Amino acid sequence: MNRWLTMAGAAGLSLACSPVFAAVNVFACLPEWASLATELGGDKVSVYQASNALQDPHRIEARPSLVARMRSADLAICTGAELEIGWLPVLLQTAGNQKVQPGKPGFIAAAELVDRLEIPTRLDRAEGDIHPAGNPHIQLDPHNVAKVAAVVTQRLQQLDPANAAYYDTRGKDFQGRWQQAIGRWEKEAAPLKGLRIVPYHKNTVYLSHWLGMSEVMYIEPKPGIPPSAGHLSELVVRLQAEPADAVIRTAYQDPKAAAWLSEKTKIPVVELPYTVGGTPAARDLFGLFDDTIARLNKVKK
Numbered sequence: 121m122n123r124w125l126t127m128a129g130a131a132g133l134s135l136a137c138s139p140v141f142a143a144v145n146v147f148a149c150l151p152e153w154a155s156l157a158t159e160l161g162g163d164k165v166s167v168y169q170a171s172n173a174l175q176d177p178h179r180i181e182a183r184p185s186l187v188a189r190m191r192s193a194d195l196a197i198c199t200g201a202e203l204e205i206g207w208l209p210v211l212l213q214t215a216g217n218q219k220v221q222p223g224k225p226g227f228i229a230a231a232e233l234v235d236r237l238e239i240p241t242r243l244d245r246a247e248g249d250i251h252p253a254g255n256p257h258i259q260l261d262p263h264n265v266a267k268v269a270a271v272v273t274q275r276l277q278q279l280d281p282a283n284a285a286y287y288d289t290r291g292k293d294f295q296g297r298w299q300q301a302i303g304r305w306e307k308e309a310a311p312l313k314g315l316r317i318v319p320y321h322k323n324t325v326y327l328s329h330w331l332g333m334s335e336v337m338y339i340e341p342k343p344g345i346p347p348s349a350g351h352l353s354e355l356v357v358r359l360q361a362e363p364a365d366a367v368i369r370t371a372y373q374d375p376k377a378a379a380w381l382s383e384k385t386k387i388p389v390v391e392l393p394y395t396v397g398g399t400p401a402a403r404d405l406f407g408l409f410d411d412t413i414a415r416l417n418k419v420k421k
């Protein structure tokens with residue numbers, strides 16, 4: 121009896137979370153791609169989000185529940201460019217689902233669809249560089265999101281031709297609303313041009329590149345290497361000589377170093393969502409950019 125009730129309860133929960141007769145099962149590595157798949161696939165897709173905004177996207181555990189979801193996926197949408205190198209290859213291999221292997225129509229590596237920044241001319245892993253394929257944190261430039269969206273629509277049509285017209289309509293609707301929002305964001309963010317920021321990790325470079333902000337130094341001495349006390353003291357000295365406007369901490373990062381640096385330099389900390397779900401207002405992709413720009417505008421000169 122109890123077991124039956126538990127099973128019935130679990131089934132009820134899964135019905136509540138996803139369309140009953142979804143044509144396409146989407147496995148989204150990260151919240152931004154889950155949100156995009158929902159925008160574009162509507163009730164024809166069932167989207168599984170493998171991680172949340174409070175998790176470091178470089179370091180997700182390839183848990184058995186993720187393997188099971190990858191096994192039943194028709195389309196996997198991840199960032200690629202080695203962002204998920206620590207967990208995605210093992211997940212794909214363990215799941216053994218041929219439909220979603222890289223190179224198949226059921227696999228999208230979003231970073232391969234955009235112009236990547238910071239592609240290194242020389243690789244030195246000894247320096248702790250965890251971005252050997254260029255900077256993978258592409259979602260904070262909305263023009264990149266538009267490019268990825270076009271390919272997601274194409275793939276949904278390819279994988280589920282019976283609903284091709286539906287995906288076409290939804291894709292056009294999204295792109296129209298998105299372009300309009302970009303125009304609004306660019307106006308709202310105009311005062312941010314030239315803003316000097318100190319991010320924790322190089323995960324806002326596309327945002328800075330888009331809005332013309334300057335990332336003058338980083339709390340991490342090298343991408344992926346936590347700051348030592350010595351490095352933080354050096355930042356204080358450098359910031360006293362050349363002040364910045366804001367220290368940036370994104371939702372998944374440890375607040376301590378940013379708070380310490382802010383206290384020593386009197387430069388305010390701005391907490392950014394980084395992805396969908398990173399702040400209460402960043403409920404979807406539109407909210408992500410609305411909130412990011414609103415938070416930065418509070419510290420503008």
Ligand SMILES: [Zn+2]
Pocket residue numbers: 178250251256257321322323343
């Ligand atoms: Zn990174």
